[in-house]
Amino acid sequence: MTSSTATRMCDRLVRKGLVTRRNRDDDRRAAWMTLTPAGRDLVGDAMRRRATEVGLVGELSMTRPRAVLAAMASLALFTRIRLYMCTRLPGYDRS
Template sequence: MPPEAPVADPESALVDQLAALSRVMVGFTARTLAGLDTELTLSQYRTMVLLAARGPLRTVDLATVLGVHPSTATRACDRLVRRDLVARRQGTTDRRVAWLTLTEAGRDLVGEVVRGRTERIRDLVRAAGVAPSADAAGLVTALVAAAGEPTEDQWWREWAGSVGREPGV
């Protein structure tokens, strides 16, 4: 039996466990996508989530958020456009600018994946047998905010409000 590892400081222990949890969450998303037989990569799904959460984006802005070169974002979106999950629309004020938006099929798919992943997380919380606490929820909320992401409630409100939103708005 290997010797026990020394007890890490509380911050390192938290970071290590959150890193492990992030692998679980990515797995949930990947399994949910696979269960829907979408043949969608995680990076393509992330692109769609950003469009759902932030509304119409220019390719250059999407690339910045994704941390990739604009040509990489363009190629990824080309695939999503061909599958009718993302649409390109000309701007109303500057016709040279194309805005990327989710199609209805794209919105439906994102919603289905988010709901499926949420159910898997709910099952995991129940299986853990640990009583949820305000401290744990507060920690997660603070981490989500620090990452610049909306809370789950904010995400769903924005998602619901994105129906029919015009590019550039």
């Protein structure tokens, strides 16, 4: 990732109110980024969802690898569909 890409990503997070940026006095090229309460809530939600998904995959029996593969493919497809649908909602902002 280039530094300009990272800067744009951070700018979007600041605009969405998920992080705050504080310039560093000792190095103008760097800044301190801190999660806001909304950012912490979002990260917590994502971690809980991830733990649930990992738990579901962990319950699959490795004695049936084709079933595991089919379940993972279904989860990947569902995730892509959900992301596509979210981007089509009114008020969705990619910035």
